[in-house]
Amino acid sequence: MIDNQGYTLEQIAALIGAEVKGDAACRVFSVNTIQDSVSGHITFLSNPKYRTYLTDTKASAVIMSAELAEDYDGNALVMSNPYLGFARVAQLLDTTPSLAQGIHPTAVIHESATVSESAHIGPNAVVAAQAVIGDNVELGAGSYVGHGSVLGEAAKIYPNVTITHGVQIGKRAIVHSGTTIGSDGFGFASDNGLWVKIPQLGGVVIGDDFECGANCTIDRGALNDTIIGNGVKLDNLCHLAHNVEIGEHSAMAAYAGVAGSSRVGDYCTAGGRATILGHIEIADRVHITAGSQVSKSLNKAGAYSSGAPLMENREWRKNMVRVRQLDEMAKKIKLLEKELKQLKGENEND
Known part of the structure; x- marks a missing residue:
């Protein structure tokens, strides 16, 4: 959260590794698009096709590459990756309000739960027996943390998230509303056409710096745990089935799904509505384009696609x-x- 004084370009440049061109004492207070910025805003330009907006932008400063900055007379923060610079500035100037302050009187916390004194728990949230809520955790209104589950330091759980029993979530995780973590996997045995439920006895283990969007579902393992590595990012409406393993710093766009017991490597990406079938191994640095279906293991890094392109x-x-x-x-x-x-x-x- 920013204060009323904002930040000078000199201060921001030191924090994001940029070079100041123009007035280093210029202060900025919020971020905006290059088209809609006014005085006091900072924006960015990474795609050359938008350089025409430089002529009319009212932004106090623009983050851009050295090449694009050559012909710009205004204030600029010059760096090789302007989009990354903008992401870091947006974090610095983030005005998102806290989910809770202190522990709300309507929150229900079991006497055997461990809750840090610095944690914040919103209205009607529930913390079940033997759960652990770490330092500076924010647990939004109406959310549920099940028996024995653990939220790591500075985790941010938005309203109406369900975290069932036996789930471990690492530091600085962000989980958006409507998501369920630790629901039963789809496990049934057939008895002459009748389905017999297989209890899902594993848990879910999630690393640090994880983020998932709204209405995601992550199933618990059948016997062993479902495992998600550090830095994994999920868009809205993603589904990970039981015993799936996702490697570190992989990312999946909306509607992507991974079926049971498949393993995805580190630094992989999956486009929107991509589907990975069950019991498949995906190597590190594999990139699956939107709408593709992966029906066999991929043991080599690279980009993969399936399906017909759009036509009349x-x-x-x-x-x-x-x-x-x-x-x-x-x-x-x-x-x-x-x-x-x-x-x-x-x-x-x-």
Whole structure:
């Protein structure tokens, strides 16, 4: 949270590793887009196609590369990665209000729970038996922390989050509203067509600096734990099934899902609506594009895609007709190849 004095460009440059061009004493108080900024705002320019906005921007300062700064007469913070600089400045000037102050009188905390004196717990939040709430944790209104679960230092749990029993969440985690962590995995055995539930006896272990968006679901393990590494980021509406393992600093966009017992390596990404089927191994630094389905293990870093690109409906319909004929066409091609081979043999004999 910022104070009323804001920050000078000199102070910000020292914090984000930038060079000041212009008035180092200029103060900024908040961030905004390059189009909508006014005096007192700081913005950024990383994509050259937006450089036309430099002429009319009212921002007090712009974070940009040295190349783009050459022709700019205003105040600038010059660095090689302006977008990263903007992210760090946005953190510095963050005005997001606290989720709670102190412990609200309507919060329900079991007598066997351990709650740090510096923790903040909002209205109607519930902390179950033997749960541990670490230093400077913020637990939003209506959230639930189950039996024996642990929230690490400075974790921020937004309102109406459900964290069931046996879940461990590391330091500085951010979990947005509607998310459930530790729900039962989808485990059933068939008894002549009737489904017999398999109790999900594992937990969920999440590393430091984790963040997930709203309405995500992370299932507990069937026997062993579901494991999520340090620095993992999930967008809204992602699903991780039981016994999934996600490596450090991997990220998944909205609607991405990983089926049971699959393992995703470090520094991987999955685009929106990407699907990873069960019992699959994904190597480090694999990037799966939006809408793709991964049906086999990937043991080499790189970018992978599946599915047909967008096309006009009439063209798509024609192509789908061809797809239905693929098996028949393959048989005809095989027959033609056999006949061609016979003809070549007859010619060679002549």
